[in-house]
Amino acid sequence: MPLSALLLIAYRSVVNRRVTALLTVFSIALSVTLFLGVEKIRSGAQTGFSNTVSGTDLIVGARSGALNLLLYSVFRIGDATNNVTWESYEDIASRPEIAWAVPISLGDSHRGFRVMGTTAAYFDHYRTGDKQNLQFAAGQRFEDIFDVVLGSDVASELAYGLGEEIVIAHGIGSVSFAKHDNLPFRVVGILERTGTPVDRTVHVKLEGIEAIHLGWSGGAAPIGSRAPSATDVRAADLDPTSVTAVFLGLNSRIAILTLQRDINTYNEEALMAIIPGVALTQLWDVVGVAELALSAIATFVILTGLLGLMTNVLTSLNERRREMAILRSVGAGARHVALLLISESAFLASAGALLGLCLVQILLAAAGPIIVEATGVFVGGLSVTSFDLITVGAVIGFAAVLAGFPAWRAYRQSLSDGLTIRV
Amino acid sequence: MDAGRAEASQKTADSAVVINDLLFSWDDNDTPLLDIAALSIDRGERVFLHGPSGSGKSTLLGLLGGVLLPGAGGLSVLGQDLASLSGRARDRFRADHLGIIFQMFNLLPYLSVRDNVALSCRFSSARAARAEEAGGVGSETNRLLKNLGLPDVAMERPVTDLSVGQQQRVAVARALIGQPELIIADEPTSALDADHRNIFIDLLSAECSASGATLVFVSHDLSLAKTFDRIVALTEINRADMKEAV
Numbered sequence: 001m002p003l004s005a006l007l008l009i010a011y012r013s014v015v016n017r018r019v020t021a022l023l024t025v026f027s028i029a030l031s032v033t034l035f036l037g038v039e040k041i042r043s044g045a046q047t048g049f050s051n052t053v054s055g056t057d058l059i060v061g062a063r064s065g066a067l068n069l070l071l072y073s074v075f076r077i078g079d080a081t082n083n084v085t086w087e088s089y090e091d092i093a094s095r096p097e098i099a100w101a102v103p104i105s106l107g108d109s110h111r112g113f114r115v116m117g118t119t120a121a122y123f124d125h126y127r128t129g130d131k132q133n134l135q136f137a138a139g140q141r142f143e144d145i146f147d148v149v150l151g152s153d154v155a156s157e158l159a160y161g162l163g164e165e166i167v168i169a170h171g172i173g174s175v176s177f178a179k180h181d182n183l184p185f186r187v188v189g190i191l192e193r194t195g196t197p198v199d200r201t202v203h204v205k206l207e208g209i210e211a212i213h214l215g216w217s218g219g220a221a222p223i224g225s226r227a228p229s230a231t232d233v234r235a236a237d238l239d240p241t242s243v244t245a246v247f248l249g250l251n252s253r254i255a256i257l258t259l260q261r262d263i264n265t266y267n268e269e270a271l272m273a274i275i276p277g278v279a280l281t282q283l284w285d286v287v288g289v290a291e292l293a294l295s296a297i298a299t300f301v302i303l304t305g306l307l308g309l310m311t312n313v314l315t316s317l318n319e320r321r322r323e324m325a326i327l328r329s330v331g332a333g334a335r336h337v338a339l340l341l342i343s344e345s346a347f348l349a350s351a352g353a354l355l356g357l358c359l360v361q362i363l364l365a366a367a368g369p370i371i372v373e374a375t376g377v378f379v380g381g382l383s384v385t386s387f388d389l390i391t392v393g394a395v396i397g398f399a400a401v402l403a404g405f406p407a408w409r410a411y412r413q414s415l416s417d418g419l420t421i422r423v
Numbered sequence: 424m425d426a427g428r429a430e431a432s433q434k435t436a437d438s439a440v441v442i443n444d445l446l447f448s449w450d451d452n453d454t455p456l457l458d459i460a461a462l463s464i465d466r467g468e469r470v471f472l473h474g475p476s477g478s479g480k481s482t483l484l485g486l487l488g489g490v491l492l493p494g495a496g497g498l499s500v501l502g503q504d505l506a507s508l509s510g511r512a513r514d515r516f517r518a519d520h521l522g523i524i525f526q527m528f529n530l531l532p533y534l535s536v537r538d539n540v541a542l543s544c545r546f547s548s549a550r551a552a553r554a555e556e557a558g559g560v561g562s563e564t565n566r567l568l569k570n571l572g573l574p575d576v577a578m579e580r581p582v583t584d585l586s587v588g589q590q591q592r593v594a595v596a597r598a599l600i601g602q603p604e605l606i607i608a609d610e611p612t613s614a615l616d617a618d619h620r621n622i623f624i625d626l627l628s629a630e631c632s633a634s635g636a637t638l639v640f641v642s643h644d645l646s647l648a649k650t651f652d653r654i655v656a657l658t659e660i661n662r663a664d665m666k667e668a669v
Contacts, residue, residue, distance in 0.1 A: 005545045009531075009534075012531075012533040012534060013531075013533055015533065016532060016533030322528050323531060325525070326525075326528075326529065326530070326531055326542075327531075327542075328490065329488070329517075329523040329525070330518060330523075330542050330543050330545075330546050330547075330597070331514055331515065331517050331518020331519070331543070331546035331547055332514065332518075332546060333510065333511055333514035334510070335511075336514075415490070
């Protein structure tokens, strides 16, 4: 009996039982979709994570925790416990090993998006992904105190174009009652999408942040006629007195550890410096537990799918005794019967796994933009990775191995049934 | 070699089935299901094997088909001692030399009429070759179905469209294609009504005679036995006590 003929019989037999076969294929497809989807989102999150900041050698902030500093300075999550005084900033920035220093000032928001005050050097030195500088989709850098540069998500979600006038609120809630509405800002630039928190940030000059807080005292806005007008602001002294954090680039990477130690033991102020890559790894380790749990669940879902397949083959054995006896009568050996079941399992698993692979590609291609929008995680578009192929291969292999049990049962059954048809 | 044994050996080769002191039981220590002192069927003979249910018919068929092995004694089919063959060789022997027809449900529901008949040739290159010699598997299928009174059956139709009687004739065509030497029919008429039974047996007998095949027809219904060359009652040749099995 040529193998191809036997496989054809296996195929026709499966098609004959197409309803249960299809359900089995779908359950395997869904489990493979889930497994691969989890893996793609996980690896997308991890890459996105390590791509949020690059080219920065140290981040300096008030002394707190490394993760806290990383979260508020890079991810715009949480708040700084304290600020860095302008004197300390100038002192550190003027050290000979420093190539560049970009101060940032956080604490205000615009309709739920964080506002970050910084200098023009930010656009020269802040890099994401694989050493990518920030690119402008439209407009240019801020020059005036009231100029604003938007991240791509801010512009698209709020439907802002160049020249739009916006009001910045104090505090970081999406609904804020203390609005700096006496001083409207104007959009002069919109950045290209980076897939990082930069997309969800409103950038202004450091002086702009100072300007909107002019006349404020004790966290309360100036009342009535005491509120400064734009002309008052331009006349005022807008030199910042403090910043939230500082991004540093060094002339030589060899100096990183020395400088980090110097800053951590800085006498004039309680400061700390973190190496972004190291802090990112620490942060990923924290997230990694959830990631592991997710992967474990996905693995169990795949196992469930495979057990379902085995159950299906096993329960079909009784109704297929007749089929087996007919095949035996025309000369099929017990090993043919076993091979029939194993090839059926492998066939169903192949169909399921490949369908799952297609599903995950389609789903991620469709949902990818939404996921990026909502979480900033790039899941990667249509791409079949070696991990995908290994998964598909493993599912088919496991299905064939698991089918060994029903196949053995059928083998025993066909030996004891002999040439009698039992229905 | 003495003359007597040579003569016996020659006779074995000429016979379709030769059984000597055959014992069969499911377990070695169990009471035997079958205990047959002697049974010989000549080539070309059409034998009616009669026995009530539980008399060991199915077991005997399993032995003849090479699916079961005797516990002791001699069993030779078409001159071949089945016990001396490996499992694979017995499967191949069955594919090459035997045609088997069951009571009912002979056909694979997911194959067409043509593919069901051709199934025998798929498992046996010898039978495929003999069918090719006779004009090809397709034309042999046509010829057999025509002789069996199914000339108009669409070959590509699913077999589930056919009546039980038609299905049984397709099963006969499958058993006969490629000219196997021994046809075993296990109560093939039990699902047919009385008129169709006699027609069916006549067709089966005629086709076996035409191809020179030996026919072993098993049934509990003695009224069907009249056209056969010989009637063998299993209850008479089987010395095992079958009361427990019944």
